[in-house]
Amino acid sequence: MTTSSTGTGDVDPAVREELARLRDSIDNIDAAVVHMLAERFKCTQQVGRLKAEHRLPPADPAREARQITRLRTLAENAKLDPAFAEKFLNFIIAEVIRHHEHIADGATRSTAGNSAGSPTGTPAPTTD
Numbered sequence: 001m002t003t004s005s006t007g008t009g010d011v012d013p014a015v016r017e018e019l020a021r022l023r024d025s026i027d028n029i030d031a032a033v034v035h036m037l038a039e040r041f042k043c044t045q046q047v048g049r050l051k052a053e054h055r056l057p058p059a060d061p062a063r064e065a066r067q068i069t070r071l072r073t074l075a076e077n078a079k080l081d082p083a084f085a086e087k088f089l090n091f092i093i094a095e096v097i098r099h100h101e102h103i104a105d106g107a108t109r110s111t112a113g114n115s116a117g118s119p120t121g122t123p124a125p126t127t128d
């Protein structure tokens, strides 16, 4: 083997440059994905608090089914594997539902004989 542990040991400088250019773009895209996900979770946290206040269930399977249909079409049009898009959305939604359960749990505990707590409880952290 002529390559180092980084996988770029004995490589033509032009190839190395092209790789670095592409990786810069990947890093920018990853940053955008993180920022977009953070904004999405800010919205879903608000949905979670609204649901807890109004005693609505954390999950909404009918809404999820519509989102999956829509996302699969978007993925197909964008030449992205729709099965991957569906798995990715389901992964995110599962985390959102976990947050909503956490928020609802806090709301239940703060209204069960504890007058000190607010009706909506303390917002769940984005990760835990």
Ligand SMILES: C=C(O[C@@H]1C=C(C(=O)O)C=C[C@H]1O)C(=O)O
Binding pocket: 044, 047, 058, 059, 060, 061, 063, 064, 067, 092, 093, 096, 097, 100
């Ligand atoms: C955010 C909501 O709660 C849940 C999470 C969803 C999501 O992350 O997109 C969609 C449906 C619900 O199961 C919602 O009801 O809109």
